[in-house]
Amino acid sequence: MASLFLSHSSEDRSVVDDVRRRLADEGFDAVFLDYDPDQGIPAGRNWEAELYSALRRADAVLFVATEPSVDSKWCFAEIALARSTGKPVFPVRMSGAVTHSLLNDVQWVDVAAEGDLGYARLWAAMRDRGVDPSRSFDWDSKRSPYPGLAAYGPADAAVFFGRSDLVGDLLNRVEARRRQQSGPFLSIVGPSGSGKSSVVRAGLVPQLLRRDDWVVVDPFNPGPRPVSALARALAVARSGSPNDRVAIERRLRADPAEVAELMKDLTVGRGGATAVLLVVDQAEQLLRPEDAGGSDHAEFMNILLSTPHKDPNVQVVCTLRSEFLGSMARDPDLAALVREPIVVGPLPRSRFPEVIEGPAHRAGIRFDPGLVQRMVEETGAGEALPLLGYALQQLHQQRRPDGLITGETYLALGGVEGALRQRADEVQEALRSAGHGEAIIPALLRLVAVDEHDEPLGRAVAVETFSEAQRHVVDAFVEARLLSTDSAGGSAVARVAHETLFWGVAADS
Ligand SMILES: Nc1ncnc2c1ncn2[C@@H]1O[C@H](COP(=O)(O)OP(=O)(O)O)[C@@H](O)[C@H]1O
Ligand SMILES: [Mg+2]
Incomplete structure (x- = not known):
C-alpha cells in the first residue's frame, strides 16, 4: 500500500472521512499524526518530531483544501515541511475557490467542481508521480525494517530493496515458461548469503500473490523430512492451517502423482487459467539423504517429478547454493531441478545505499549525516550482505526515540564487519560467566x-x-x-x- 499523509483541518472531519474511504478503495493507506494539533498538543509530546516521523512514513502529502485548512498554521507547516523534503504534494480543492500560497506552482485537483471526475484525475496524477498502490506493499510498522541475518520474507516486501532487476527478470521467466510450456523447473543458483531466499520470498512471491492468475504455495525448506515439509506447505495453502498435513502426507506417500491433484485443488474457484507455484528453498538440503534416515528424499523427488510436466500452470522454483550445483547436476533425479539455472551474484555495491536507506525511509528512521556512506565503504564485497543486515538490525534496535541512528552507536557496535562477531563474543562471555x-x-x-x-x-x-x-x-x-x-x-x-x-x-x- 502506498501511504499518504493527509494534511487537513480538524473542522473538516466528514470531508476527510470521505477522502479516506476513497483512498482506501484505491488501495492507499492514510497516515495521520495520532492526535490533532488544532485540538492542542498533549503535554509531553514533541509535535515537530512526530510530524517529521509521520511525513517520513508517507510517500506523498494530500492537502484537503477547504476554507479552514488554507488558514490553518499547522497545515502550512506540514506543507512547508513536505515541500522542503521533496515529497510530492497533491492539493485537492474541496470548496469554492480556495488557494494556498505554498502551492501556487503545483497542479490542483478540483473535486468541488468536478466530483468523481476530480478524484479520477487525482489518482492519475498520483500514479504519474510514482505514488501507486499497485507498485508498493503494505508494511507492518511494528516489524523491524531490517530482518538481520534472516532472509527477507513476504511480510518484508515493502522494505526489500536492491533487487528490482532480478525480480523483474524472475517474473518474466516464470511467465514465459508458462506461455511456452517449457516444463516446470526453474532454479536460482548463487553463493550462500547472496540473497537467493530473499529475492524469491520477498520479491517474486509477493509480486505473484497479487496477480489474480497465480496461487503460490508458501516457500519451504526440504529439511530432513521433505515430504512432510511439502505436505505442510500444501495444507497451509489449502486451508490456511497445517492441520491437514498428515492426511496430505499420507496421500502423497501412497501415490506421488496425487501432487498434481493437490495443486489443481488450490485453483478451484479461481477461474480456468490459474497457475500454481511451488518454491523449494535451500534445495541443497536434498543432497543429504543420510539425514533423513530413510527414503524420504527419493520419495520427495518422485513427487516433484510427478508434477505435470505438460501442464504450463504448474511451476516449481528452487534455490540452490552454487557450491552444490555440480553434485545436483550429477544426480540423475535432482538434475532435472537445475536444468535452467538463473545465477544470482553478490548484490552490487552501487545498490548498498538503497538497501540501507530504502527501509529507513519506509520506517521513518534517519542516519547521522555521512553514516550511510561510511557503512557502504565499510561493507566488504561478496559475502558481506548478511553482516550488513545484522549491523542494520542492531542499529535499528538502538535508534534514538526520535528515530535517529547515530555514528556513536555504530562505532560502539563494532561497525558493519564487527557487529556480528562482537555480539557473538558477548553472548559467549555471558554464558561462560x-x-x-x-x-x-x-x-x-x-x-x-x-x-x-x-x-x-x-x-x-x-x-x-x-x-x-x-x-x-x-x-x-x-x-x-x-x-x-x-x-x-x-x-x-x-x-x-x-x-x-x-x-x-x-x-x-
Ligand atoms: N536485497 C537485499 N538487501 C539487503 N539485505 C539483503 C538483501 N537480500 C538478502 N539480504 C540479506 O543477506 C543475507 C542473506 O540473504 P538470504 O536471502 O538468506 O541469502 P541466501 O538465501 O542466498 O543465503 C540475509 O542477512 C538477508 O537479510
Ligand atoms: Mg537461503
Whole structure:
C-alpha cells in the first residue's frame, strides 16, 4: 500500500472521512499524526518530531483544501515541511475557490467542481508521480525494517530493496515458461548469503500473490523430512492451517502423482487459467539423504517429478547454493531441478545505499549525516550482505526515540564487519560467566552438518532434544538473533540464522 499523509483541518472531519474511504478503495493507506494539533498538543509530546516521523512514513502529502485548512498554521507547516523534503504534494480543492500560497506552482485537483471526475484525475496524477498502490506493499510498522541475518520474507516486501532487476527478470521467466510450456523447473543458483531466499520470498512471491492468475504455495525448506515439509506447505495453502498435513502426507506417500491433484485443488474457484507455484528453498538440503534416515528424499523427488510436466500452470522454483550445483547436476533425479539455472551474484555495491536507506525511509528512521556512506565503504564485497543486515538490525534496535541512528552507536557496535562477531563474543562471555561455557560448542555443533566437500550446512534441531545446559546456550543465541526458532509440525526447532555464522566460527578456530 502506498501511504499518504493527509494534511487537513480538524473542522473538516466528514470531508476527510470521505477522502479516506476513497483512498482506501484505491488501495492507499492514510497516515495521520495520532492526535490533532488544532485540538492542542498533549503535554509531553514533541509535535515537530512526530510530524517529521509521520511525513517520513508517507510517500506523498494530500492537502484537503477547504476554507479552514488554507488558514490553518499547522497545515502550512506540514506543507512547508513536505515541500522542503521533496515529497510530492497533491492539493485537492474541496470548496469554492480556495488557494494556498505554498502551492501556487503545483497542479490542483478540483473535486468541488468536478466530483468523481476530480478524484479520477487525482489518482492519475498520483500514479504519474510514482505514488501507486499497485507498485508498493503494505508494511507492518511494528516489524523491524531490517530482518538481520534472516532472509527477507513476504511480510518484508515493502522494505526489500536492491533487487528490482532480478525480480523483474524472475517474473518474466516464470511467465514465459508458462506461455511456452517449457516444463516446470526453474532454479536460482548463487553463493550462500547472496540473497537467493530473499529475492524469491520477498520479491517474486509477493509480486505473484497479487496477480489474480497465480496461487503460490508458501516457500519451504526440504529439511530432513521433505515430504512432510511439502505436505505442510500444501495444507497451509489449502486451508490456511497445517492441520491437514498428515492426511496430505499420507496421500502423497501412497501415490506421488496425487501432487498434481493437490495443486489443481488450490485453483478451484479461481477461474480456468490459474497457475500454481511451488518454491523449494535451500534445495541443497536434498543432497543429504543420510539425514533423513530413510527414503524420504527419493520419495520427495518422485513427487516433484510427478508434477505435470505438460501442464504450463504448474511451476516449481528452487534455490540452490552454487557450491552444490555440480553434485545436483550429477544426480540423475535432482538434475532435472537445475536444468535452467538463473545465477544470482553478490548484490552490487552501487545498490548498498538503497538497501540501507530504502527501509529507513519506509520506517521513518534517519542516519547521522555521512553514516550511510561510511557503512557502504565499510561493507566488504561478496559475502558481506548478511553482516550488513545484522549491523542494520542492531542499529535499528538502538535508534534514538526520535528515530535517529547515530555514528556513536555504530562505532560502539563494532561497525558493519564487527557487529556480528562482537555480539557473538558477548553472548559467549555471558554464558561462560553464568557457568554454561562448557555447553556452547556441543550445542552449536549440533546445528551444523558438513557435506563431502566440507561445506557447512545448517540443520534444524528440535529444541526439546537439547540438554538443559545446552538449552541455555540456544536461548541466549536466539535472544541475540544469531539462531532462529520456528515450529515445524508443532515442536519448536532451532537453526542457525545464517550460514555466515559458520565462517565466523571457522575463522576463530
Ligand atoms: N536485497 C537485499 N538487501 C539487503 N539485505 C539483503 C538483501 N537480500 C538478502 N539480504 C540479506 O543477506 C543475507 C542473506 O540473504 P538470504 O536471502 O538468506 O541469502 P541466501 O538465501 O542466498 O543465503 C540475509 O542477512 C538477508 O537479510
Ligand atoms: Mg537461503
